[in-house]
Amino acid sequence: RKEVEQDPGPFNVPEGATVAFNCTYSNSASQSFFWYRQDCRKEPKLLMSVYSSGNEDGRFTAQLNRASQYISLLIRDSKLSDSATYLCVVSWEGYQKVTFGIGTKLQVIP
């Protein structure tokens, strides 16, 4: 079983739609959780950190569920510029070991 699992998609959604991604992780000792965005094989860039209390940044909301070992990302009012691959990232062992999911590809269509 993969340590971090994501649906690779692609998710094709119209502009203005709300879309949600989930990511499950198998290591219960995981310590930090993130969503990174990657455009077309360019470098990943941090989208948001993920906390149990949930966090929101504009149209983006991320949530961590430690009991069920998954994290989620909700994008509201999708824009064309949101088209990218979204990477779920988990760290453990003092934040030194890192596992990335394979990424979920989002395509927002006009």
Add this chain to the structure above:
Amino acid sequence: EAQVTQNPRYLITVTGKKLTVTCSQNMNHEYMSWYRQDPGLGLRQIYYSMNVEVTDKGDVPEGYKVSRKEKRNFPLILESPSPNQTSLYFCASSFLGVMNTEAFFGQGTRLTVV
């Protein structure tokens, strides 16, 4: 401008010919790491470093070496590259842990070994 710089960006080499991919950061970060990205596998951690002269293996260290003689530099060395090391490589640096706060990635090095 805060950045992580990798060189070269693209490299085609032959099996067995030693190569080094350089990585440099200007943010005075203590933590640096190397990843490779392959289709269907996502990014996988190769090596990481917690400070000068302190390095440790990630998930896929075989066939790679690293060194951290200066805080700003973390080169990745392939002593005898093989075709299965054809991949997209990313270097990253961060302030508090390899992945505790935001990690900043270089632009990537696309390596082809023939």
